[in-house]
Amino acid sequence: xxxxxxxxxxxxxxxxxxxxxxxxxxxxxxxxxxxxxxxxxxxxxxxxxxxxxxxxxxxxxxxxxxxxxxxxxxxxxxxxxxxxxxxxxxxxxxxxxxxxxxxxxxxxxxxxxxxxxxxxxxxxxxxxxxxxxxxxxxxxxxxxxxxxxxxxxxxxxxxxxxxxxxxxxxxxxxxxxxxxxx
Amino acid sequence: xxxxxxxxxxxxxxxxxxxxxxxxxxxxxxxxxxxxxxxxxxxxxxxxxxxxxxxxxxxxxxxxxxxxxxxxxxxxxxxxxxxxxxxxxxxxxxxxxxxxxxxxxxxxxxxxxxxxxxxxxxxxxxxxxxxxxxxxxxxxxxxxxxxxxxxxxxxxxxxxxxxxxxxxxx
Numbered sequence: 001x002x003x004x005x006x007x008x009x010x011x012x013x014x015x016x017x018x019x020x021x022x023x024x025x026x027x028x029x030x031x032x033x034x035x036x037x038x039x040x041x042x043x044x045x046x047x048x049x050x051x052x053x054x055x056x057x058x059x060x061x062x063x064x065x066x067x068x069x070x071x072x073x074x075x076x077x078x079x080x081x082x083x084x085x086x087x088x089x090x091x092x093x094x095x096x097x098x099x100x101x102x103x104x105x106x107x108x109x110x111x112x113x114x115x116x117x118x119x120x121x122x123x124x125x126x127x128x129x130x131x132x133x134x135x136x137x138x139x140x141x142x143x144x145x146x147x148x149x150x151x152x153x154x155x156x157x158x159x160x161x162x163x164x165x166x167x168x169x170x171x172x173x174x175x176x177x178x179x180x181x182x
Numbered sequence: 183x184x185x186x187x188x189x190x191x192x193x194x195x196x197x198x199x200x201x202x203x204x205x206x207x208x209x210x211x212x213x214x215x216x217x218x219x220x221x222x223x224x225x226x227x228x229x230x231x232x233x234x235x236x237x238x239x240x241x242x243x244x245x246x247x248x249x250x251x252x253x254x255x256x257x258x259x260x261x262x263x264x265x266x267x268x269x270x271x272x273x274x275x276x277x278x279x280x281x282x283x284x285x286x287x288x289x290x291x292x293x294x295x296x297x298x299x300x301x302x303x304x305x306x307x308x309x310x311x312x313x314x315x316x317x318x319x320x321x322x323x324x325x326x327x328x329x330x331x332x333x334x335x336x337x338x339x340x341x342x343x344x345x346x347x348x349x350x351x352x
Contacts, residue, residue, distance in 0.1 A: 002209055045342040052223065052338050060227015063256065073252045077244060085241055171223070172216045179212040 006181055012116035013182050025109035037107035044107050050100040058093025059167050061086040062132075066160035069139055069152045079143035079150050087136055094129070117180045121173035128166040135159050192277040204274035211274060218267040222341070224260030226334050228253040236327030242317040247310060279344070281351045288340035295333040302326040 016022070028034050037043045067073035068082040077085075105112045112118045135156070143150045152160075185202065188194040195201055204210045234240040235249045244252075272279055279285040306322040313319055 006208075041346070045339070045346050048342045049335070049339045052219070052342070053226070053335065056223040056226035057230060058227075059223050060231055063224065063227065064231060064252070067252075067256075073256070074244075074248075076248050081243075168220050171220050175216040175219055176212060 009116040010181050012119075013114060013180070016114045016116065016119070021113050022110075025113045028106060028109035028113075031106070033103075034106045034109065037103060044104065047100045047103040047107070051097060051104065054093045054096030054100060055171070058090045058097060061089035061093065062163060062167065065090070065139075066164055069160050070157045071151075078148050079139060079146075079152070083136070083139055083143060087140075090132065111182070112177060115177055115180065115182055117173050117176045121170055121177065124166060124170050124173060128163065128170065131159065131163055131166070135163060190277070192280045195273055195276040196278075198273065200270075201273045201276065204270060211271065214267045214270050218264055218271060221260045221264035221267060222338070225257055225264055226338065228257040228260065229330055229334055232257075233327035233330045236319055236323045236330075238318050238324070245314040246319065246323070247314050275348070278348055278351075282344055282347060283351065284340040284343040284347060288337055288344065291333050291337045291340065295330060295337065298326055298329050298333065 037047070064074060065082055065086040068075065068077065069079055074082055138156050138159075139152065142152070142156075185197045186193075188197050196205075204214070231241070232249055232253045235242070235244065235246060241249055302323065306320070306326060309320070313323070
């Protein structure tokens with residue numbers, strides 16, 4: 001089973017090698033930002049520390065919001081106030097994730113862009129952002145209309161859990177970029 | 183594959199059947215490490231939320247005891263998973279980790295972060311009733327929050343540094 005998955009991932013990577021991404025990735029390695037990132041031994045690990053810290057901020061905030069919406073934690077605060085407290089941290093956290101992620105891609109463009117798991121991760125990220133936008137809209141509008149007695153619908157609760165699971169899969173993919181056969 | 187006779191306790195751990203299975207497996211180390219990452223961002227994220235409350239920078243209308251009971255459970259769930267997965271990762275390369283200064287620093291800082299938490303919850307917390315709902319907390323609480331963020335940031339740095347320096351020190 002695992003061999004099968006690795007084979008498929010390898011075939012996708014092999015195909016990526018035939019696309020413009022290979023030349024594009026090589027071009028990035030010549031840019032001054034890429035050279036700067038690899039010049040100093042600590043630049044890549046430091047970008048990863050920013051990446052992990054931003055993930056902690058965004059994921060921790062999303063977790064607390066979903067727990068509140070699903071009435072598992074923080075029920076002393078209304079859903080609207082909880083959303084106002086945590087949603088900016090999710091989005092600014094995501095900004096930090098994207099910026100530090102771009103630095104990491106620039107440092108090692110071939111390892112990232114010619115890598116099936118990287119693109120699976122990007123696809124998951126786009127889906128997660130879109131669902132987060134829908135979730136934010138649903139929670140904010142209904143919580144405001146419903147006031148302090150607002151209780152989320154079953155669908156909204158399940159969407160919250162789905163978002164947490166998606167973030168966990170994105171982290172899984174993130175780590176496997178480094179390990180998948182390329 | 184043959185492994186040399188262990189000459190110290192760390193090599194005995196590394197060459198145990200569990201250590202060898204993790205080290206030889208194609209997927210075990212990356213998969214355990216993935217769970218380690220998921221767990222540690224849960225720890226760091228929820229700790230950060232509590233620390234910002236202690237520093238008076240966020241959730242200032244929520245009582246400290248409330249914030250603590252909302253976050254602490256998830257901090258502990260994350261921590262237990264991070265500790266178990268971390269131990270498994272350690273077992274697979276014990277002797278390499280034990281000579282790595284970033285690993286040793288990380289363990290020391292985890293102890294410091296734990297001590298910081300113990301001091302806060304058992305000493306500073308004694309008077310919590312008098313400042314529970316205040317925005318600006320006593321200095322001891324602020325210091326605990328600030329130190330916690332600092333410790334965990336450096337712990338994350340050391341964690342990444344270990345991965346980049348394995349094989350340099352032995």
